[in-house]
Amino acid sequence: MMMKFALFLGCNIPVRVPQYALAARAVVDKLGIEMVDDREFKCCGNPIRNTDHQTFVLMAARNLALAEKLGLDMMVLCKCCFGSLKKAARLLAQDAQLQEQINAQLAKEGLHYAGKTNVAHFLSILYHDIGIDALKEKITKPFKGVKVATHYGCHALRPSDVTEFDDPVAPVLFDALVSATGALSIDWPLKLECCGAPLLGVNDRLSRDLTQKKLVDGRRSGADYLCVACPYCQMQFDQVQQMMAFERDMDFRLPSLVFPQLLGLAMGIEGDALGLNQNLLDISGIQSFLE
Amino acid sequence: MFYHIVLYPALAVFGIGLIYKISGWFRFSIGIHAKTMTMWARMLSAAKGLVAVVLSQKLFTLIRVFIVDVLFQVRILKEDKLRWIMHMLMYAGFMFLLFTHALEKIIKTSLFDRYYLSLNPYLLVAGFMILSGIGIAAYRRFVLKVPRLSTNAMDHYAMIILAILLISGIAMELTKLTSYNHYQKFWYVHILTCFLGLAYLPFSKLFHILTTPASLLVNAVMDTHSDPANIATRQIMELDACTHCGTCSYRCSVAVAFDRIGNEKILPSERMQFLKRYITQKHLSPRGLAAIQQGIYLCTNCDRCTVVCPAGINLRDLWFNVREELIQRGQALPLMLTPFSLYRGLNQPKIDSERYDRPLNATQQWLTEPFELLKNTDALIAFTPETAAFKKAAVVSGTSFSYCFTCENCSTVCPVVNDYEDPQKQLDLLPHQIIRSVGLGLKDLAMGSRMLWYCLTCYQCQEHCPQGVNVTDIFFDLKNLAVTVAENAFESNVSDKQAIDLGR
Numbered sequence: 001m002m003m004k005f006a007l008f009l010g011c012n013i014p015v016r017v018p019q020y021a022l023a024a025r026a027v028v029d030k031l032g033i034e035m036v037d038d039r040e041f042k043c044c045g046n047p048i049r050n051t052d053h054q055t056f057v058l059m060a061a062r063n064l065a066l067a068e069k070l071g072l073d074m075m076v077l078c079k080c081c082f083g084s085l086k087k088a089a090r091l092l093a094q095d096a097q098l099q100e101q102i103n104a105q106l107a108k109e110g111l112h113y114a115g116k117t118n119v120a121h122f123l124s125i126l127y128h129d130i131g132i133d134a135l136k137e138k139i140t141k142p143f144k145g146v147k148v149a150t151h152y153g154c155h156a157l158r159p160s161d162v163t164e165f166d167d168p169v170a171p172v173l174f175d176a177l178v179s180a181t182g183a184l185s186i187d188w189p190l191k192l193e194c195c196g197a198p199l200l201g202v203n204d205r206l207s208r209d210l211t212q213k214k215l216v217d218g219r220r221s222g223a224d225y226l227c228v229a230c231p232y233c234q235m236q237f238d239q240v241q242q243m244m245a246f247e248r249d250m251d252f253r254l255p256s257l258v259f260p261q262l263l264g265l266a267m268g269i270e271g272d273a274l275g276l277n278q279n280l281l282d283i284s285g286i287q288s289f290l291e
Numbered sequence: 292m293f294y295h296i297v298l299y300p301a302l303a304v305f306g307i308g309l310i311y312k313i314s315g316w317f318r319f320s321i322g323i324h325a326k327t328m329t330m331w332a333r334m335l336s337a338a339k340g341l342v343a344v345v346l347s348q349k350l351f352t353l354i355r356v357f358i359v360d361v362l363f364q365v366r367i368l369k370e371d372k373l374r375w376i377m378h379m380l381m382y383a384g385f386m387f388l389l390f391t392h393a394l395e396k397i398i399k400t401s402l403f404d405r406y407y408l409s410l411n412p413y414l415l416v417a418g419f420m421i422l423s424g425i426g427i428a429a430y431r432r433f434v435l436k437v438p439r440l441s442t443n444a445m446d447h448y449a450m451i452i453l454a455i456l457l458i459s460g461i462a463m464e465l466t467k468l469t470s471y472n473h474y475q476k477f478w479y480v481h482i483l484t485c486f487l488g489l490a491y492l493p494f495s496k497l498f499h500i501l502t503t504p505a506s507l508l509v510n511a512v513m514d515t516h517s518d519p520a521n522i523a524t525r526q527i528m529e530l531d532a533c534t535h536c537g538t539c540s541y542r543c544s545v546a547v548a549f550d551r552i553g554n555e556k557i558l559p560s561e562r563m564q565f566l567k568r569y570i571t572q573k574h575l576s577p578r579g580l581a582a583i584q585q586g587i588y589l590c591t592n593c594d595r596c597t598v599v600c601p602a603g604i605n606l607r608d609l610w611f612n613v614r615e616e617l618i619q620r621g622q623a624l625p626l627m628l629t630p631f632s633l634y635r636g637l638n639q640p641k642i643d644s645e646r647y648d649r650p651l652n653a654t655q656q657w658l659t660e661p662f663e664l665l666k667n668t669d670a671l672i673a674f675t676p677e678t679a680a681f682k683k684a685a686v687v688s689g690t691s692f693s694y695c696f697t698c699e700n701c702s703t704v705c706p707v708v709n710d711y712e713d714p715q716k717q718l719d720l721l722p723h724q725i726i727r728s729v730g731l732g733l734k735d736l737a738m739g740s741r742m743l744w745y746c747l748t749c750y751q752c753q754e755h756c757p758q759g760v761n762v763t764d765i766f767f768d769l770k771n772l773a774v775t776v777a778e779n780a781f782e783s784n785v786s787d788k789q790a791i792d793l794g795r
Contacts, residue, residue: 011544016637021478041545043591047630049748055551062547080630101509105550109438159763169756194706201636202628202651203745209710210747222669232633239637261433290737 005075005120005130006067007035008085009041010231013077016239017231023260024077026273030138031130035075040066045166046084046155060088061102065113075117075125079223080198083155083163085119090162121156123229124165127173128202130250135180140268142182146289148262149223149254150185151214151237153230154194160180168192177259178227181266182291188221190214194285197232200240208244211236215254225286234258238280255281265290294482300329301486308493316528319634321568321610323619323642328520337521349512356511357604361504366601370538381453383426384417385500392417393485395405411464418461439546439558440537449496456484499534499602507603515608526612529604533563539596539606545589548694556586559596559606566613574790580622581781587614590627592634614643618650620791623657625774628744651681655744656752658777662739665719672733681729683773688764692729699723701752707745722752724763729765738773746770 028035045059061072065083067074076082092099093115120128126135152166154175160168165240171192175185196210215237218226224290228234237256245253257279264274265287276284307362344350359365368375392411392414428450432442450726463477464487492498506529513525539559549557554564565583569575575583587610596606611634618624625652626632639647666668682690686694702708702721719740720728743766754764 011591012633015592015594039542042547043593047591048545048548048589048626048743049767050550050629051774053767053771055548058551059545059547108550121618154747154749154751158754160754161760194747194751196747197633198630198747198749199745201630201632201639204636204639205709205746206707207589207636210706223536235633235637243640278467 002032002034003125004014004034004036004072006070006072007037007126007289008041008044008063008067008074008076008078008081009124010076010078010081011175013229015193017234017258019278020077020231020234020258022278023258023264023269023274025223026269027260027264027267028075030267030269031126031135033075033125033130036070036072038070042079044081044082044084045088049084056084056239057088057091057098058102060085060107061092061113062111062262064089064117064119065090065106065111067114067117067167073120075120075122077122077158077229078232079121080122080232081151082119082165086163089115089117089119092093099118101231107254108139121165121229123156123174123177126177126263132176132180135177135263139181139266142184142266143262143286144171146183146286147186147222147224148178148183148186148227149221150178150191150194151195151226151228151256153228153233156230157192164205173219173223174227174229174259177202178262181262183262183266183289186221186223188218188223190217195228195233197236197239199234207236208248211240212248212250215241215252219252219254223254224289225283226254227259227262228256229259242280253281255279257283257286260285293479297486299484301490304490305492308490309795312493312498312531315570316524316531319527320523321530321566321570321616322523322609323615323646324519324523324612326439328523332422333520333524337524340518342522344512348368352511353508353777354719355509359505359605360511362509366507366599366603370601372597377424377427377431379424380427384420384424387417388414388421409468410786412426414771415461417455418464422457422461425450425457437537437541439540439543439549439560441540441555441558441561443535443564445496446535452484452488452491452495452497456481458489459484467623498531498536498599502528503534503602510603510605511557513605522608526609528778529602530563530567530570532602532604533567534602535560535564536601538601539563539600542595542599544591544593544595548589552585552589554582554586557588557589559610561627562586562610566609570588571795573793573795575793576787577622577785577789577791578779578787580617580620580791581624584617584622584624585626587617588624588631590614590631593734599725611638615646619646620793621653623654623777624650625777627651627654628658641758655741658744658773659719659739659741661776662735662773664668664733664735665739679732679735681732682729685729685734685737685765685768687768687771688761691758691760692726692765694758695723695726695730695756695760696758697723697727698757699757700757701726701760704751704755706709706749706751707747718745723765724767725769726762727761729769738769738776743770743773 009021021100025035041063043059044063045056048059049056074085076085092102092113106112152171156163156167157171166173178185192214193214194210196207199207226237228237230290234256241253261274261276264272271284271287300399317330333595364375364378431437432440459477459481463474464480466473466477507526513521517690537560543559549555552576556565592607594607600606618627702723707724708714708721714721720736720742722742724738725740725742744768748763750763753764756762
């Protein structure tokens, strides 16, 4: 049976990291997964968590209810959206009173959330539902000799009891996926650290410090490219790296690509169909590592 | 005689209104980018831009947009078919009547000659088209209740004046053969409504007949590299081009927040209504400023409003420009210390550095201000701190804070703490100290540190706590509560008699 998911893009991907959606659609299409778009999906609530918990839950729950109405599980590309939706689903499952309050509010739009929606991140679906072996069968042009540093992304990994994504201390999921493309997934000490994006615009010095530490560490560990699966991380490692490279006089660049771009190339999809040219830092060189 | 007595003043008011409104596009300015330009400089730039476009290949873009978006209104069709039918009925009927009936003295047409002494089917069909359009509009707004579509005085006025105009016109046509008496009464109503509508047009929603096409055309040929003078002019014109149709609010990514918070400025369509008044306002109350600041900052900059606006208004750039002006007004805004600041961070090179940091620092200070104890390190801590009530309010995420045995694991793994040379001094408190403060009921210490607002929410602390303390979640709770405390203080200190001088 064909797998079918409601695709949740969030706010940033369509406007700031469109190549992520483009590449994900191209890849998923080849893997025989059907994705349903719903224009009614809106902000996941993550940005408002700092100031207004109840509104955060309402915003997240509205999306969960929409997916439930479609009768589909959600495929989420953004890790912050993923963490936010998972957290809200957990809160609602634990607190009947909260669920009642939220449903009263959702009823104004004719929506209801009973707790049936399963929220999954894009990477989890590839790893668990498709499986590494099936994925390998689709690889027609494997990479050879390229070293990739996987960046897991905080809000997928942690809090692990809520996100249930992978082992929070020694995750393997993303590395296995990258290895399946033939690329070498390297070990690097700061692999599980934050990219710095949540503080962009709030405390830019701190935000950039964290980004720089990761870039230096990735570089030192021998990475040719960073690989991410979240628009926030990608913006930080692409656009912000470009901004800070001048400000901080950095003598190297460590370009980042989103995972479906890497996977898509190995599956024989053309670079244009994966939006390679939409990245600010040039990643076209990675194609020279294809067999 | 009567006809002309009413016509000329109406035309005069219409003309003056038109000049007033259009000159306003060059006189007024909005946002941080438009400060230093004179009206004449802007008019000159507009003229230059116009000539440049007409003489370039962009002329073909204009022609295409005129046909696709102005004549056939494909942007409305893409959004909502019912609305497109509604609008086309009114628009086609109105245009037909305008050119063949209202201006029949100027534009000679043979359509009516044959019907001088009988019912004119053309007039009646056009009239009924517009009336059914108005019917659909009323149905959408009052029966269907499209979510977050609000109806204000301008919308009522437009529907009412059109309805009177059309009903009297149709009645006139139907009675012209049967009762001269009735016909004459309807004629007076029709003529009066018509000229009243004409005189008031530049100030009403119906002004969009001119401004919306202008916005669609101008936005089709302008981009971020266009002359800043022309962008400034366009942004004022766009306020007139907004028809309050509510498409932006319907598609807005965060509009659902309005359902809970209740601040209508969260809805982009209502923000536009505010901005229409704001450009000429001299003063604003502190509460009014707080509401618009919150509304305009509670935005993920997802671009949907700009993509869907049937009038082609570049809302994205308008928001950025106005948002920056509003947050520079010296009033703190808690949303600045959240991921809503991402877009501003990405656009930091467009804002000068002193301006960039000022509102952030002001907000930081405002949020930590109510918590005395942290600033005064010599102060004695009360023996019986406010424990129960505070703890209950503070920790919606449970009582896990009480398991803390101060092993400091959270502070050790925190990437923020690690980034500071003297974290205790630069962040006020470290994560484990904040958790202990909650346990001890020390409200000021728990909510007053900069550490809270520099938390990445990366959840390293929570994941690594051997005691299962939900450190990050507790931080979220404390931030929520600190905002409530600061907002309550603001509410009790502020009155609507206070006025912030907008410097105009």
